[in-house]
Amino acid sequence: MAGFPRCYVSPSESLPPRVGESFTLSEEESHHLTRVLRVRPGQQITLFDGQGMTWEATLNELPRHRPALAKVESETRHPKPPYQLHLAQAISKGKSMDQLVRRVVELGLTDLTPLITERCEGLPGSPIEWKKRKQRWHTQVVEAAKQSGNPFLPTLHEPTTLQDFLALKRTGVKSYAGMLEVPGQPIGELFPDSGKWTAPPKILWIIGPEGDFSPSEYRDLLAAGIIPVNFGPLVMRCETAALFALANTVSHLPFSS
Numbered sequence: 001m002a003g004f005p006r007c008y009v010s011p012s013e014s015l016p017p018r019v020g021e022s023f024t025l026s027e028e029e030s031h032h033l034t035r036v037l038r039v040r041p042g043q044q045i046t047l048f049d050g051q052g053m054t055w056e057a058t059l060n061e062l063p064r065h066r067p068a069l070a071k072v073e074s075e076t077r078h079p080k081p082p083y084q085l086h087l088a089q090a091i092s093k094g095k096s097m098d099q100l101v102r103r104v105v106e107l108g109l110t111d112l113t114p115l116i117t118e119r120c121e122g123l124p125g126s127p128i129e130w131k132k133r134k135q136r137w138h139t140q141v142v143e144a145a146k147q148s149g150n151p152f153l154p155t156l157h158e159p160t161t162l163q164d165f166l167a168l169k170r171t172g173v174k175s176y177a178g179m180l181e182v183p184g185q186p187i188g189e190l191f192p193d194s195g196k197w198t199a200p201p202k203i204l205w206i207i208g209p210e211g212d213f214s215p216s217e218y219r220d221l222l223a224a225g226i227i228p229v230n231f232g233p234l235v236m237r238c239e240t241a242a243l244f245a246l247a248n249t250v251s252h253l254p255f256s257s
Helices: 027-036 095-106 127-148 162-167 215-223 238-250
Strands: 006-008 022-024 044-048 053-061 069-077 084-090 111-116 174-178 202-207 227-230
Touching: 006 027, 006 127, 022 053, 044 069, 084 095, 084 162, 084 238, 095 111, 095 127, 095 238, 111 162, 162 215, 174 238, 202 238
Parallel strands: 006 044, 084 111, 084 202, 174 202, 174 227
Antiparallel strands: 022 069, 044 053, 053 069
């Protein structure tokens, strides 16, 4: 991991850090610093809120049974990415979805919607299980932002059905889906070079489950104007397809200087 250890500051749980003052880290972040990263007093760390603010700080105290304290020395507001990149991903079973969530954050995703499709497997069976699954996804998002140095957490939308998702109105969004059963445009021909965008791009990718979309879902996708895309002659797992689509897209996006 490049740079100083990074600690997440949840905007909903505490007042923001202030330059020149001491800041109390959460118990979770304090435990991560002391037990996992093995940092010591006097070391520098970076705090971030997932909304574009970062703070450089020096650890003052690492008490054994209390949260750590850090002296805040400077702050930076990072510009938002000059694009919107949204992935609507059919929920895959077990840890494969957790790993996918982590990887797409590393690619600079701005929005993530877990989709419930006809052929999804391993969906939570109760509200409590859904709550645990969503909390696990949020944890993956935060950990990936720490690792990658991304100052922005993507918006993690509530899980929804494909039909309800397609019913939402979107303005100026180019919407694509990897489709096995419909001839599609080659992915390499979709985007211009990064310097040739005439406006900040808004791009949506919809990726189906391991068993692909059902015939009725294919009809819904095409009726909604979603552009079918060809990923090549080989059949990919759904996680691979999502990363392939996003990596190809990101390579053509503009970036803030």
